[in-house]
Amino acid sequence: MNTEVLEQHQQEVASRVIAEEEAKRSHLVIALSGAHAYGFPSPDSDLDLKAVHVEPTAQLLGLLRSSASPSRMEVVDGVEIDYTSNEIHPVLLGVLQGNGNYIERILGPLQLLASPELASLRPLVAAALSRRIFRHYVGFATSQLRAWETGGRTSVKKLLYVLRTALTGAHALRTGEIVTDVTALLDPYGFGAARELIEAKRAGEKTTLTPEAADRWAEQASRAFSTLEAAHDSAVLPAEPPNARELDAWLLALRKARL
Structure with missing residues (x-):
């Protein structure tokens, strides 16, 4: 867990909230966003937790799906928590469309939780950056x-x-x-x-x-x-993402592994 920018009490609250949310869904990543990630946190800044989760493949095929973008906003032991998560499928579509929010979750440096699969996804997302x-x-x-x-x-x-x-x-x-x-x-x-x-x-x-x-x-x-x-x-990036097929193959492999 990358917690250098957090005070001890904030770290403890973040760990507790992450454990509670991880018990509800499997996260690919939970990133620290907002003022902490942008370089100007203040003592009263909230913990802005932006996540990507993976639904079990069988659940995607059945009737009973969970909320597509679960969220949580509350004060926990004096620390304001703003948690939001999105499922990996719309996140990867967003990456291809140039959605910086999703791109920053995957490529940003302040990741409080990272699954083993994230390591293989990060270079694919970096390669998908475009002028979009x-x-x-x-x-x-x-x-x-x-x-x-x-x-x-x-x-x-x-x-x-x-x-x-x-x-x-x-x-x-x-x-x-x-x-x-x-x-x-x-x-x-x-x-x-x-x-x-x-x-x-x-x-x-x-x-x-x-x-x-x-x-x-x-x-x-x-x-x-x-x-x-x-x-x-004068951008060095291509006009369009060049590796949609590679991202599709990565997602299919992830889904098969989680059957």
Whole structure:
């Protein structure tokens, strides 16, 4: 379990929740997402657990299927938990379509649970990256920018989500690598000044900007979108995923193994 970014009590709660959910379904991976994965957790950040599970093959063929995307949101011993899982079939379809949420679960570094099968899937997902991911990252960044603007342009967290999403997408398009920790991307893409935002966010989820800072960072947010668009124009990734058949073969082998 990769728990370096969590405090001891958070680790204990995460382990307990994972054990409870693993008793209900077989997970391929449970990844730590949100502020912890993006490089700016605060003491009051929730544990954002994003998972991929595998339904038993016999159950897929029968009448009694479980929930396609089980979720759980509650406070456990003072720690806010936000858990969501999706079955491997729609996840792999999403990977082919460029869904960054699913791609980050499989390729991200903060995996709290990983089944043995994940090791053979990760290189296939990395090879499936295509310029389709642009739609995901520009869409996500746009929604976060609108949320920041409609909220009065005060939220440091929302602004950091804009920068994180745009820079993760730009880096993936330019290099084929998925890097979710924005602190590793700020300097290479000329956003080093955003470390002041990260320091502020790490003090608390509700940290706000002054109007003067909001004006300044609105210009930087616009530049982040330009960076993402330029990365799309010069992307090293193919236009379409080249290995759908390989992913299909991997899934069929997994289903047969779990009969």
